[in-house]
Amino acid sequence: MQRHQFQAYLDKVFDWEQLTAGLTEGRQFPLYPWSDAFDAVFLGSACQFGPLHRIETECRRGALHQRIGALSEDMLAYAMQRQNPAEIFALGCQVAQQLKRNGVLHSDWARGRVVAAVDGIEICSSYCRCCDACMSREVERKVGGKLQKSMQYYHRLSAVTVVSTAFPIFLGVRFQQDGETEVACSLALLRDLYAWLGRRFIDILVADALYLQTGFVGERSAWTGSSTSKTTNPTCWRKRDGSRLRERHSTTKPMPNKTCNSGTCRRWTGPWPTVSCAS
Secondary structure, three states: OOHHHHHHHHHHHHOHHHHHHOOOOOOOOOOOOHHHHHHHHHHHHHOOOOOHHHHHHHHHHOOOOOOOOOOOHHHHHHHHHOOOHHHHHHHHHHHHHHHHHOOOOOOOOOOOOOEEEEEEEEEEEEOOOOOOOOEEEEEEEEEOOEEEEEEEEEEEEEEEEEOOOOOOEEEEEEEOOOOOOHHHHHHHHHHHHHHHHOOOOOOEEEEEHHHOOHHHHOOHHHOOOEEEEEOOOHHHHOOEOOEOOEEOOOOOOOOOOOEEOOEEEEEEOOOOOEEEEEO
């Protein structure tokens, strides 16, 4: 799809110009309109240009030159840093709702269900603090051939992505706070998504065995169907924080029934080992 066709699609389906016009300006004395900065980052990401340095190059003499004009990466970073994240999150949820209404999220292999995956990832680490929101930990490293302890600063985030479509679609991301676990961060993100999208938007939630904890599985307000988890470690299937599993193997004799706090849990061992949790 050519660039001008993509923009026409956005305006026709989402009324994109009107949606983005509602985003408030976070700068006090901007030299360039906020709409130009947002369009540069959005279109650059849609074209898979990658970092802001590449987007700056495209704005100066590339594909975005005529559409946006010359913008520097420093200006883009300054503008995005002062933007309200809640407005961007709400914009993404509105787009996701429209995509589902238009049938874009429909998948034959998932039998029409919306399958989403939740997971956490560390995106960067350094021995220098970059912002007040940096998380910290003490690590050992070699300095001058000697092992010594140093304070390392890093950022982690949780993301929820639709994986049943032809290509993954991000629903939302949330940065993990200092002292917060990955599961707690993901649960807070899911609550925010359910507040905007409703509990029936996601039919199946995929996670790894780390999320089989009472605080996550037992959260009925965040449970809309079934959850599937990959078998990363056999010990992860043992009793965790009071959650109990009812295991059933496709090649072995079924084990005695057990229940977890959110309802009935079953485990299958097959080509795709899963655990489902029926609410």
